[in-house]
Amino acid sequence: MIDLHCHILPGVDDGSDSLDTSCRMAAIAADSGVRQIVATPHRGVDPARESGGAAAIRTAVSALQRELDRWNIPVRILPGSELLLAGDWPLPAPDSLLSLNGSRYLLVEFYFDESPRAMERRLRAVEEAGFVPVVAHPERYFCVQEQPSIADVWVDRGRVLQLNKGSLLGSLGEEACLCASLLLRRGLASVIASDAHHSRVRTPDMRNLLELLSDRFPAVEAELLLLENPRRILRDLPLS
């Protein structure tokens, strides 16, 4: 499997707090069958103003990879980010943004109570900058929970929807669980990822998710959502 959304880099956001935790997260992921993880630290709408920016993330990815190799943890870490689309405009210059493994696909998120109009405006700005938005956890946004047809519009317009495994497992609230299940059943999601932050809660362990998918969503192609589509994204290919 490939985990496209994971806060595994140590000490850069509210994810892993140490190199030790990052190694534990990678080991947990590996034990559950994950072989590639995209490190997606949170970034704001003006990454150029953040300390170190994209270069710092790439350096941290290399440092973590060296540590995993030293401990023979069979996981490859790739660079990425999760861009919060909020606040001042215009969008930063495309070369200061860090897409998923340098592809056309940019992982983006919103405040949970963002309005559909503001979301649309910001998604268009991302597209005008040359990226395909990968909308992180659409099931967690209040407007999508209330009006799931927003997700249909996003998919029709070529945006990629990434569900959180925690939403499907019910650990991110009932509303998110119901909405994630609906989006999955309706075939609107292209990817499921961990959005892991720690080694004990919100972990990158995919075993429970695989069990849930085979028990409750037998019609869903788990391999497509957890391997094939993520692989296409990392190779900068169109999704099937």
Ligand SMILES: [Fe+2]
């Ligand atoms: Fe995240």
